Amino acid sequence: MTDAMQTAGDTEIFDRVESQVRSYSRSFPRLFTKARNAKIHGADGTEYIDFLAGCSSLNYGHNDPDMKSALIDHITSDGLTQGLDLFTNAKRDFLAAYENIILRPRNMNYRMQFTGPTGANAVEAAMKLARKVTGRQFIVSFTNGYHGVSLGALAATGNSGHRGAAGVTLSGIHRAAYDGYFGPDVDTAEMLDTQLSDPGSGIDAPAAIIVEAVQGEGGLKAASADWLRKVQAIARKHGALLIIDDIQAGCGRTGTFFSFEEIGLDPDIITHAKSISGMGLPMAAILIRPEHDIWKPAEHNGTFRGNNHAFVTARVALEKFWKNDRFEKAVKEKGDHLASRLEKIAQNHGLSARGRGMMRGVNAGSGERAEAICKECFKHDLIIETSGPHDEIVKVLCPLTIEKEVLDAGLDVMENAFATVFGQSHLAAAE
Incomplete structure (x- = not known):
């Protein structure tokens, strides 16, 4: 030995x-x-x-046996592993499946940006793009929110244990109270709107509001549909983008593919990671409304954004579980x-x-x-x-x-x- x-x-x-x-x-x-x-x-x-x-x-x-089989076939046929952002058949087939199975049936019109393959990097890209689109600096995030531990995402995260490791001042964020933070009788969305509407509040107009429909690491607090709709209306009223962080709550975790789709939200940016690859392989992306896709080439890149193994298994996941409503019904049950x-x-x-x-x-x-x-x-x-x-x-x-x-x-x-x-x-x- x-x-x-x-x-x-x-x-x-x-x-x-x-x-x-x-x-x-x-x-x-x-x-x-x-x-x-x-x-x-x-x-x-x-x-x-x-x-x-x-x-x-x-x-x-x-x-999953079908994802595993497809991945083995891809590897044994010398399919690309690392593709940067080159056009590959694995990425093409995933994008086609996502468009046909997820976006079109929900009447959603988004472009997909592949980020570095972590949820934190997807959040970084979303916040960076919101600042670029609006020309503003500050982003509203919420108490007990969790968005990752790279510096920008960490600034938006509420957890003091994670924030304490930063070693620098975490800036660019205004922290607002999540639904129910002060109890059931306090409308925290109305509080946020009041602050943003008051020129004496000291809070600058935000580039975006980033929110989880259900706070995963923050304690499984599920915001009400009414509160989330108010937050979207506040973002629109004040010229901010609405970012839904769907990294932990998405891909069916709350019963529907997106955690917000039964609520009727229309986010400007949606973050994907965790189960988007289907099989636990590193992969992350953001969905961007077309009018906000104003990136210059390579402004936000990452060596491993082209994980073709993940594209293969992600496609199989969509085709196997989301082509009809059987899986969704089973999850709800x-x-x-x-x-x-x-x-x-x-x-x-x-x-x-x-x-x-x-x-x-x-x-x-x-x-x-x-x-x-x-x-x-x-x-x-x-x-x-x-x-x-x-x-x-x-x-x-x-x-x-x-x-x-x-x-x-x-x-x-x-x-x-x-x-x-x-x-x-x-x-x-x-x-």
Whole structure:
């Protein structure tokens, strides 16, 4: 055995060589070897149910067989891997599928820009373009929003833990209150409009308003349709572009392909990443209304924006799951079932459930309690994580393709974990 070879389950190399910045591997310190749909296998043979799904980058599950087959065919026929922004057959076929399956049926007219293959870079491109289009500097983002950790996207992000690592002043953003931030009786959209309309508020006219319809990392808060429509109207009134960050909430996660399409929004720019590639491969893009596509060549580029492997699997995902409404209906049914199960768990312990579609969770009341619940779940072979400003939300982000019996098995583990942790809390309080 050479030094480079490791025995099954050996993770010492990660402690010795990999950076301290790693995070998920601290919550789930196992060596994983393979995965299929909603299950991941450890090196020791343990089978885990996946309620994390690559942070919503695996909406269609691990290793979808049709995507895998198409990718293998592409590779074995010497199809391009790296194409920069050259015309390739893989990119052509993906764009055609996206136009015919996603845009035209929804009467949407957008151009697609491929950015560097991360969600943060898509957000950077969106904000940069909004500033170029309007000639303005400031962008409105919202409390508890999450848009990435590169400097521009980080400025728009609310999380202090991420912001604290910047090392520089994060500027160019006006932070507004998200829907419900001050409770149900305060209309935060009206507050924003009042501030932008008041020449004495000290808030400059914004280039854009960037918003998530459902805040993923911010705690699974789902904005109301009325509030989102008001935010769009405010953007139009004040000459700002509306950017919908659909990176985590899109590609079916909330029940429809776009998180906002049942609300009737007409964004100027939409960000895509995570599950847009279909198979967890790096890929990101923004959708731009044609009148705003005023880039000069290469003004926002990136070496790996031409990931042809991702174009192949992204096309298959669209053709397999979105050509008709069967998948969408199935996701909505699972989302309703998930909501019912989580409401029961929440009610059992005097808690609240939140979210939309297959993007839901339970507020455990504190980060310590949520962490304990997730650890208890992992003891019983369920991978699940937290979100929220205090990591207080136990978040379910399982693949949309999860079989109902596997979903219920995972929810049973989750229900028992809540009972165990809350039972221990009651015992401690009694003592």
